[in-house]
Amino acid sequence: MAGANEAAATALAQVYQLMQVAQDDQRPMPQWQYQLLQQLILGERQTKGLFQRIFGEASA
Secondary structure, three states, rough: OHHHHHHHHHHHHHHHHHHHHOOOOOOOHHHHHHHHHHHHHEEEOOOOOOHHHHHHOOOO
């Protein structure tokens, strides 16, 4: 359980940092950072994003 909590805390910290970069009007956010933000929040095929960890898997 501690490992899952640590992974979630790390993901939240990364999302926070990326959101700070996205809010900066003086420089555009690189595409790879947008993709990383999307992966952290929504997940990918192999990894769960924050939404899946919080709300569970979507039923088809």
